[in-house]
Amino acid sequence: MAEFRQVEQAGVERRAMLKGTLGAAAMMGLQACAPAARTERPATMMAPGRKTALVPIRITRDQLIDVKCCIRPLRAAGPNLGSDVVGDTLVIHNYGHGGSGWSLSWGSADIAVGKALSVLPREIAVVGCGIIGLTSAVMAQRAGLKVTLYARESIQQTRSFRASGSFTPDSRVALTDPAGPAFGDVWERMARFSWKAFRTYLGLPGHPVEFNDSYQLSDTPITRRVWPADPAITQSFATSGRPRQNSEFGHYSDRIRDIVPQAQPLSDEENPFPVAHARRSSHMIFNFASYAHVMLGEFFERGGQFVMKDFYSPADYAALAEKVVINCTGYAARDLWQDKTVIPVRGQTGWLVPQPEAFYSVRYRNVSLTSKRDGIVVMNTNPDLGEMLGVGDSMELPNVADIEQGLEILSPLFSPPVVERS
Amino acid sequence: MIQRAAPLLAATVVALIVIAATPAPVSTRDGVYTAAQAADGARLYAAQCAMCHGRMLEGTFEIPGLGDRFIAQWSNAPLSNLHDYLGRAMPQFAPGSLSPGNNSKIIAFLLQANGLPGGSTALPADPAALSRVMVQPADPRLTAGAVPRTQ
Ligand SMILES: Cc1cc2nc3c(=O)[nH]c(=O)nc-3n(C[C@H](O)[C@H](O)[C@H](O)COP(=O)(O)OP(=O)(O)OC[C@H]3O[C@@H](n4cnc5c(N)ncnc54)[C@H](O)[C@@H]3O)c2cc1C
Numbered sequence: 001m002a003e004f005r006q007v008e009q010a011g012v013e014r015r016a017m018l019k020g021t022l023g024a025a026a027m028m029g030l031q032a033c034a035p036a037a038r039t040e041r042p043a044t045m046m047a048p049g050r051k052t053a054l055v056p057i058r059i060t061r062d063q064l065i066d067v068k069c070c071i072r073p074l075r076a077a078g079p080n081l082g083s084d085v086v087g088d089t090l091v092i093h094n095y096g097h098g099g100s101g102w103s104l105s106w107g108s109a110d111i112a113v114g115k116a117l118s119v120l121p122r123e124i125a126v127v128g129c130g131i132i133g134l135t136s137a138v139m140a141q142r143a144g145l146k147v148t149l150y151a152r153e154s155i156q157q158t159r160s161f162r163a164s165g166s167f168t169p170d171s172r173v174a175l176t177d178p179a180g181p182a183f184g185d186v187w188e189r190m191a192r193f194s195w196k197a198f199r200t201y202l203g204l205p206g207h208p209v210e211f212n213d214s215y216q217l218s219d220t221p222i223t224r225r226v227w228p229a230d231p232a233i234t235q236s237f238a239t240s241g242r243p244r245q246n247s248e249f250g251h252y253s254d255r256i257r258d259i260v261p262q263a264q265p266l267s268d269e270e271n272p273f274p275v276a277h278a279r280r281s282s283h284m285i286f287n288f289a290s291y292a293h294v295m296l297g298e299f300f301e302r303g304g305q306f307v308m309k310d311f312y313s314p315a316d317y318a319a320l321a322e323k324v325v326i327n328c329t330g331y332a333a334r335d336l337w338q339d340k341t342v343i344p345v346r347g348q349t350g351w352l353v354p355q356p357e358a359f360y361s362v363r364y365r366n367v368s369l370t371s372k373r374d375g376i377v378v379m380n381t382n383p384d385l386g387e388m389l390g391v392g393d394s395m396e397l398p399n400v401a402d403i404e405q406g407l408e409i410l411s412p413l414f415s416p417p418v419v420e421r422s
Numbered sequence: 423m424i425q426r427a428a429p430l431l432a433a434t435v436v437a438l439i440v441i442a443a444t445p446a447p448v449s450t451r452d453g454v455y456t457a458a459q460a461a462d463g464a465r466l467y468a469a470q471c472a473m474c475h476g477r478m479l480e481g482t483f484e485i486p487g488l489g490d491r492f493i494a495q496w497s498n499a500p501l502s503n504l505h506d507y508l509g510r511a512m513p514q515f516a517p518g519s520l521s522p523g524n525n526s527k528i529i530a531f532l533l534q535a536n537g538l539p540g541g542s543t544a545l546p547a548d549p550a551a552l553s554r555v556m557v558q559p560a561d562p563r564l565t566a567g568a569v570p571r572t573q
Contacts, residue, residue, distance in 0.1 A: 083562060090562050114490035116477035118536075118559045120497055143491070189480045 020243070022256045035184045052213075053274045055358040056414040057369060057376060059407045066351040066375070067398040070162035072390070073331035074098040076237055076341040078174035078183045078250075080333070081111050087318030092116055094132055095333040096342050102163055102286050105131045106197035107190025109139040112326050117143055123320035125150055127311060131159035132297050133328030136168055140326070141302040148322060150309040155292045159330055163378045164349050164370055166361075167260070167284035168196065169253065172387055174343055175237050176250040183211030188255045195259055198284060206290035207373055214361040214370075216263060217275040217413065227386055242343050246386040275364065283361065289374045311336060346390035350378035350403030364413060367406040380406030449558045450501065455480020455530035460540060463531025466524055470513045479535055493536045493559045501545075502552035505529060522547035548563060 075096025083092045094112040106383055113136060116124050122145065126137040129151035139146045155161060170190040174183055201209035216222060227246030228353040235244045243249065253260070263281040299306075311317065314337060317325050327333065332340035354375050361370040370377040380402050382389050448454060468477075474485050481487030496504050506527045511517050518529070526547045534540060537560035545551060 085562070114487070115562075117494035118490035120494055120559065132572050144504075185478055189478065193483050206521070 006261075017231055040218075040348065041042070051270055054272050054360060055355075057355060057362070057371065058367070059352065059378075059410055061404060061407065062124065064350055064378075064400075064403065064407070065321075065353055065378075066123055067348060067400050067403050068161045068162040068351070069346065069348040069396050069398040071331045071394055071396055072099045072172055072345040073101075074172045074174075074343045074345045074391070075339070076175045076178035076243075076259065076343065077208040078179045078187065079104070079108055080339065081108065081115070083115060084251065084314070086314050087394075089121055089320065089323050089325055090116075091314070091317050091327050093333070093337075094136055094326055094328045094400065095128070095330050096339070097330075098131060098164075098173040098345065099347070100169045100173040101160060101330070102131050103167045103169035103171075104173070104187075104190045104194055105135040106139070107193035108132060109136040110193050110284035111186075111190070112136050113139045113143055113145075116145070116324050116326060119324055121322075122146060123148070123322055124308065124324040124326065125320050126326045126328060127151065128158075128330060128332075129154050129306070130158040130259040130330050131155065131163075132160075132330065133326070134292075134299065136326045137304060137327055138298050138302070141299065141304060147299075148305045148307060150307045150311070150320070152308065152310050155296070158282045161288050161292070162349065163288075164368075164379060165286040165372055165374075166287055166370060167195070167198070168284075169256070170251055172249060173242055173252075174250040175248045177248070178237060178341070179250050183250065184252050184255065187250075191252070191256050191320070192259070195256070195284075198286075201291070201294065204294065205338070206293065207287055208291035208294045209284060209286055210377065211282045211284055212359050212361060214263075214281050214363065215273065216279045216281070217273050217362060217364040218277045219275060219365075221275065221354045222265070222277050222279055232279035242392050243388070246388055249387045253303060273362075274415075285361075285370060285372050285374045294322065344390075344392065344394040346393035346395060348398050348402065350380075350400075350406065351392055352378060361408070362413065365409050367409045369410060378403050379407050380409070382386040445473055447494050447500075447554045447556050449556050450533055450538045451558050451561065454501075454543070454555050455526075455533055455540050455545040456542065457534075457540045459527045459530035459544055461531075461536040462524075463529070463534075466520070466528050468530050470520065472527070474514065476527045479532070487555065488532055489536060490559070492532075493557070495559045499557055500553040501529065501555040501557055502549045504557065505547070507511035526552075 007334065073096050079096045079098075080093040083090060085091070092112050094108055097108065104188050109132070124140055124145050124147055125151050126133050126147060129137075131166065133149060133151060134155050140147050151158075151246050170187065173187065198209045199284060202211075229247035230245055233245045237243050237248055261282040263279040265295070266278040266280055279396045317327070326338070329336055331344065333339055334344075352369075352375060355371060356372055356373055358376075359371050361368065363369075366381045366383040368377070368379045368381075370379075467475075471488075475481055475488050476485075479488040481489075481490075486492060505522070505525055508520070508528065509518060509522060513519065526545045530540070532544050545555075
């Protein structure tokens with residue numbers, strides 16, 4: 001019945017560390033903090049080959065405080081960064097970032113703002129205040145432009161706030177064939193630029209961007225899943241307007257392996273979880289609350305104006321006072337700009353009460369937990385569907401049972417550990 | 423109103439005087455380089471500049487790209503400024519190592535890559551002639567919609 005033992009030390013309550021196979025090292029770590037063992041190695045300096053001390057994540061149903069559903073704007077050829085002229089107004093597009101909008105936001109804004117600058121405007125409009133619009137607006141201000149943001153809602157109420165919040169720059173961002181071979185270079189440019197831009201937020205108060213450890217866990221040896229084309233599936237995006245199998249999706253992340261930490265296998269001795277196989281990687285995460293606060297702060301500090309406005313058709317863009325407009329309307333561009341190459345990809349996230357003391361992420365049997373300061377994100381995906389999950393599905397209401405099932409699946413990881421008795 | 427108009431008027435007068443004193447300026451929109459120059463320039467760029475400014479002129483977070491932003495930056499000024507700058511400051515690891523003629527070729531390539539048309543006259547290399555070419559970005563009306571949408 002040992003459960004998680006509560007340990008009182010120096011007025012700080014610490015929950016005993018995750019046990020299972022992890023106990024000994026964790027307990028040793030705790031003891032190292034005790035006054036009697038002051039000279040010993042502190043818990044935070046585990047030697048290589050030793051277990052990492054982890055506080056278990058509480059994943060009981062009562063911790064689930066929100067479930068959000070969202071549509072990823074997958075655009076077959078990749079994000080639209082082209083332009084249109086409507087009346088006397090130049091509209092530069094910046095929408096259709098699939099499951100990679102946060103991750104590519106800076107690089108994409110850099111390209112769009114560059115295009116805006118090329119007509120030498122002094123002021124511009126940005127339509128849309130999700131992550132893409134807000135970043136484009138700030139980027140334009142940094143280039144010295146006066147910016148007015150027009151949107152139906154501010155970022156906190158957009159789809160961007162219904163994402164999960166990791167650096168996932170090639171998640172359903174394009175389909176290989178329609179995007180063509182040239183897209184890889186554009187993608188790489190956006191990804192590298194964004195990575196550097198996000199690094200400038202590390203260590204700021206409120207932790208808008210940070211890294212944590214992510215554990216990929218499995219009962220069987222971990223391999224990279226590949227999805228060869230299934231010849232039995234004869235339809236494709238080309239024939240039917242949406243992808244029909246995983247092999248149609250573009251993958252580009254190998255291009256930036258040199259900067260993005262890759263997963264390392266953990267030996268049995270190092271693996272803190274009661275699961276046979278584990279890999280650990282460092283991953284970049286976005287704290288939505290804090291990040292939006294920082295971005296809106298910069299936008300208004302630089303004199304930006306926000307105007308709540310609904311656009312019904314492209315003609316509304318020409319009616320704006322600003323003659324250069326960056327269009328960042330995300331999935332809504334499918335209807336507003338009649339771009340039917342934008343394909344809805346439904347996804348949903350459960351949110352557990354934040355547990356900053358358990359600051360790490362886990363993926364096991366296709367359920368992921370991402371511990372962030374704005375909450376612990378739970379995603380339950382279907383192992384057999386891969387990137388096809390949610391494709392073509394624009395039902396944007398959450399299904400709580402899926403998230404509850406995800407918590408069930410993960411429960412053995414954090415089940416009451418054995419704690420040594422002293 | 424009057425306060426705003428005064429500097430504008432002064433600028434116009436100055437511009438008129440300049441125009442009167444020299445041959446009419448041409449714009450980078452008028453086809454100021456040849457295709458052969460741009461092709462040579464592309465080779466020079468690949469060897470001397472691409473390692474920093476990127477194969478697609480994209481730059482990095484730290485090094486300026488030589489695309490839209492760059493053209494905006496140098497616009498409404500004579501092309502001699504840019505030619506002079508390249509001759510003094512670039513390539514950064516060996517400033518001044520390229521001949522004026524080669525710098526003109528690189529500029530021809532940069533103009534071409536930024537959607538500005540070529541023509542039948544070669545871009546000169548001497549400062550006086552270059553000072554009569556005004557930098558202007560490509561007209562977006564010619565390229566909007568026509569550009570591949572992921573570009
Ligand atoms: C479950 C899920 C998880 C995800 N996880 C990640 C992740 O971990 N990392 C990552 O990088 N990406 C992730 N994404 C993808 C990411 O959420 C999107 O790519 C991103 O939010 C797109 O941002 P956006 O600014 O283009 O669109 P939106 O956030 O939808 O913003 C659109 C803006 O336009 C405005 N607007 C729209 N139509 C109109 C109109 N007619 N008139 C006026 N205003 C209008 C809206 O009000 C809003 O302000 C995830 C997506 C989902 C669904």
